[in-house]
Amino acid sequence: MMVSKTAVILSPHVENGAKLPTQSIEQFYSLLEACSFNVQLRKLDSEDMSYLALKADIVCIDMCNNHSNATVDKILRMETRLPSIVLLNAPGKGICEKKALMQGIKGVFYTDDRRDIILKGIESITNGESWFKRATLNAVLNDLMASSLQTTNVLPEINPSAMVDSVLTKREWMIVSLVAKGAQNQEIANQLHISVNTVKTHIYSIFRKTKCRNRVELITWSQMARMSA
Known part of the structure; x- marks a missing residue:
């Protein structure tokens, strides 16, 4: 029997229970489901850490605005055991991959990543690997x-x-x-x-x-x- 994994997507675009607020989130949502994840959407809020109680295997943070950086920093400062943190919709500039990797982030996905690249990255992270540029x-x-x-x-x-x-x-x-x-x-x-x-x-x-x-x-x-x- 396959054990279902849980992924939480945090995005500032999640409002009033909207399931798939943007096309990019919809794509990431569907690819996580294709990798046998039970996916939950939550509004990005640096003051609300209740989603960590869900014991998610992966927490995906939509990096579409500055509030995302505050949430990432707060999560990484927590002393509790953390799930795999993944950054999605990252801009081409403004993300320091080296810093993210050293802080314990498991992977970064960019706004212009192709669908097949995202799928390959999710599979790698699921296998316990990191997803960063070779450089x-x-x-x-x-x-x-x-x-x-x-x-x-x-x-x-x-x-x-x-x-x-x-x-x-x-x-x-x-x-x-x-x-x-x-x-x-x-x-x-x-x-x-x-x-x-x-x-x-x-x-x-x-x-x-x-x-x-x-x-x-x-x-x-x-x-x-x-x-x-």
């Missing part, structure tokens, strides 16, 4: 790597005897290379023609073998492994 992901990874290299206690414990190609299989090294380029699980699956679950299994195995705790540590490990080879 943004690479920039954040580079910043985190630089920070890790300056703070020795966050680096993975490197085993000199593990610095050989035999530690990882050929397929695992291919996945490490793609991770280092900023590829997410779905992108890796597409390139290697395997399922997302298989990618997750490989990454779990890679973390176990290398004693890395996350992708940033894995990238650092792989660079050191290559240099010592």
Whole structure:
């Protein structure tokens, strides 16, 4: 039996119970439903956080005006466990993706995004991935790597005897290379023609073998492994 997921769309255009206030909201609403979400519409109000009690899997915030920014800031300051926050209808300018990613936002969708791009993004977020431009992901990874290299206690414990190609299989090294380029699980699956679950299994195995705790540590490990080879 499929477990239904819940998504809440917050928009200042929701008035008097209007179900689908704008064409862009209607499109996002229908695509969420296509991904098996139970979708609820709420009026965007930075003073009303009651929708968080719904335990939604995704909260989508319509970024059509400045009130949206205030709501996002307030949500991110809350100490409670947060759902996945997604920004939709973002303008081409005025959104700092790097800042959004570092704050914990799961993805950004723009006003001119095509329907197929939005659907792909929703599916990626549903699979636990983030949805940002590749340049943004690479920039954040580079910043985190630089920070890790300056703070020795966050680096993975490197085993000199593990610095050989035999530690990882050929397929695992291919996945490490793609991770280092900023590829997410779905992108890796597409390139290697395997399922997302298989990618997750490989990454779990890679973390176990290398004693890395996350992708940033894995990238650092792989660079050191290559240099010592």
